[in-house]
Amino acid sequence: MSALVLDNGAYSAKIGYARDGVSIIPNCQFRSKTSRLKTFTANQLDEIKDPSGLFYILPFQKGYLVNWDVQRKVWDHLFGKEMFKVDFADTSIVITEPYFNFSSIQESMNEILFEEYQFQAALRINAGSLSAHRYFHENSSELCCIVVDSGFSFTHIVPYCRGRKMKDGICRINVGGKLLTNHLKEIISYRQLHVMDETHVINQVKEDVCYVSQDFFKDVETAQLKGEENTVMRDYVLPDFSAIKKGFCKPREEMNFTGKYKTSEQILRLNNERFAVPEMLFHPSDIGIQEMGIPEALVNSIKNMPEEMQPHFFKNIVLTGGNALFPGFRERVYHEVRALTPTEFQVSVILPQNPICYPWEGGKLLSENPDFEEMVVTREDYEENGHFICEEKFDI
Amino acid sequence: MVEKKVSMRSQDPNQRRVLDSATRQRRLTRQLEALEKDNFQDDPHASLPQLAKRLPQFDESNEPNEQGKRRKKTRGDHFKLRFRKNFQALLEEEDLSVSEGPNYLTACAEPSKFPQRHFCAVCGFPSHYTCVSCGARYCCVRCLGTHHETRCLKWTV
Numbered sequence: 134m135s136a137l138v139l140d141n142g143a144y145s146a147k148i149g150y151a152r153d154g155v156s157i158i159p160n161c162q163f164r165s166k167t168s169r170l171k172t173f174t175a176n177q178l179d180e181i182k183d184p185s186g187l188f189y190i191l192p193f194q195k196g197y198l199v200n201w202d203v204q205r206k207v208w209d210h211l212f213g214k215e216m217f218k219v220d221f222a223d224t225s226i227v228i229t230e231p232y233f234n235f236s237s238i239q240e241s242m243n244e245i246l247f248e249e250y251q252f253q254a255a256l257r258i259n260a261g262s263l264s265a266h267r268y269f270h271e272n273s274s275e276l277c278c279i280v281v282d283s284g285f286s287f288t289h290i291v292p293y294c295r296g297r298k299m300k301d302g303i304c305r306i307n308v309g310g311k312l313l314t315n316h317l318k319e320i321i322s323y324r325q326l327h328v329m330d331e332t333h334v335i336n337q338v339k340e341d342v343c344y345v346s347q348d349f350f351k352d353v354e355t356a357q358l359k360g361e362e363n364t365v366m367r368d369y370v371l372p373d374f375s376a377i378k379k380g381f382c383k384p385r386e387e388m389n390f391t392g393k394y395k396t397s398e399q400i401l402r403l404n405n406e407r408f409a410v411p412e413m414l415f416h417p418s419d420i421g422i423q424e425m426g427i428p429e430a431l432v433n434s435i436k437n438m439p440e441e442m443q444p445h446f447f448k449n450i451v452l453t454g455g456n457a458l459f460p461g462f463r464e465r466v467y468h469e470v471r472a473l474t475p476t477e478f479q480v481s482v483i484l485p486q487n488p489i490c491y492p493w494e495g496g497k498l499l500s501e502n503p504d505f506e507e508m509v510v511t512r513e514d515y516e517e518n519g520h521f522i523c524e525e526k527f528d529i
Numbered sequence: 530m531v532e533k534k535v536s537m538r539s540q541d542p543n544q545r546r547v548l549d550s551a552t553r554q555r556r557l558t559r560q561l562e563a564l565e566k567d568n569f570q571d572d573p574h575a576s577l578p579q580l581a582k583r584l585p586q587f588d589e590s591n592e593p594n595e596q597g598k599r600r601k602k603t604r605g606d607h608f609k610l611r612f613r614k615n616f617q618a619l620l621e622e623e624d625l626s627v628s629e630g631p632n633y634l635t636a637c638a639e640p641s642k643f644p645q646r647h648f649c650a651v652c653g654f655p656s657h658y659t660c661v662s663c664g665a666r667y668c669c670v671r672c673l674g675t676h677h678e679t680r681c682l683k684w685t686v
């Protein structure tokens with residue numbers, strides 16, 4: 134019996150057998166302007182030679198699985214002979230779902246896993262619970278931790294005490310990687326070059342040049358300086374998908390501060406955009422989303438916990454999800470939480486080596502746990518008891 | 530833009546049109562909704578003729594396990610009927626306003642206790658001034674000019 138762990142994110146699926154490693158695969162379909170007859174699924178993205186104007190078909194909406202047609206096509210591809218060659222009768226699946234997943238989505242999930250694919254057994258769980266499991270596995274002396282999961286659709290802050298999630302402390306900030314990319318697209322399109330159709334390219338720009346500022350207003354001042362003194366400004370060479378396959382940042386030595394280049398490369402000049410975009414995670418109100426930023430929400434969430442637990446949460450803040458990869462993210466969270474917390478508390482913010490795959494690693498550990506058999510629902514259980522048994526066993 | 534426009538001629542020429550707070554809020558909501566979109570361009574396949582539908586499907590009757598195929602098809606339809614709901618429909622179906630305990634609606638972060646910061650709608654630097662007509666922020670006369678020419682009272686994305 135093998136265990137397949139699938140952290141089913143709204144943008145990318147983190148999938149792999151527990152005995153092997155993990156792969157990050159786009160959890161969506163694509164259409165391209167150049168190959169007009171084909172819809173590309175998941176990692177077939179690599180086959181598209183010219184991914185400009187890439188059209189996305191995503192199974193998720195606001196972080197919840199709504200388009201099952203697309204999801205099943207992606208899963209067919211992932212489980213099929215081209216990729217993981219799943220022998221369903223001999224495989225247990227560990228699959229993640231968002232917090233407060235709607236009950237009708239949960240029921241569809243049961244039906245598809247057990248009736249459509251006929252997995253031998255399944256465990257449906259929140260990605261954050263897997264992260265917490267991973268964290269407690271490595272830090273067995275700790276009693277509590279608070280997981281920040283900042284992904285594509287939104288950011289969740291969830292306290293865990295001895296492996297149990299504290300539902301009252303769950304807090305969602307409606308800012309995720311998708312909003313950041315769209316916002317960057319919008320301001321670049323307004324200020325210099327129309328890129329509204331280039332989600333794929335601009336997402337790469339975001340990953341390459343954006344960073345979290347440690348002192349926002351100081352960076353603002355630097356960005357207002359002219360020429361050489363402006364250490365924030367970068368020129369980004371856009372890909373043309375013939376000579377330049379992937380965009381890149383011009384090295385500082387080669388930068389021409391007048392902005393006029395003799396070469397035919399297409400250049401984006403990025404200045405305050407570099408740090409103003411990830412700033413949305415810390416001040417959603419900057420673009421009019423009236424919600425707390427991550428550090429404030431963290432402190433607020435911990436304040437709602439029983440008093441004796443609070444010090445334990447402050448020293449076990451775990452950052453996961455793709456947005457945790459912005460340079461300076463951990464330091465900024467630490468400094469702001471530190472500033473909002475009484476000095477007698479110790480504050481410690483942990484950024485795992487691979488914040489995207491941290492939940493997957495937790496799922497792997499969980500599937501190797503001796504209690505794993507107790508946690509899953511088998512196909513026989515499901516056929517006997519239906520949704521009821523899943524509702525009882527799974528804590529979503 | 531679907532806003533009702535008051536005829537310019539019936540107004541005093543010196544009086545600039547000023548949006549009320551409800552309109553401003555609507556515009557903001559529309560901007561935030563735009564940030565949730567997956568794509569801004571049209572589906573490149575949208576203009577293609579639906580070839581698959583027009584051509585007769587010869588291979589169907591030759592399929593060896595016809596029964597299995599038919600079963601799968603009905604399942605698909607069943608899924609379409611039951612599960613093709615968008616996020617808003619699902620949210621309404623859950624009827625969370627009456628349910629007890631933490632749920633999707635209660636989990637949303639509260640408004641920040643810190644004062645809101647303001648940035649120029651044109652260049653993105655801190656701004657001190659507000660456009661009288663539409664409430665957008667700007668930082669200098671140059672940006673105000675750009676704002677009037679491009680976005681003020683027109684909309685965008």
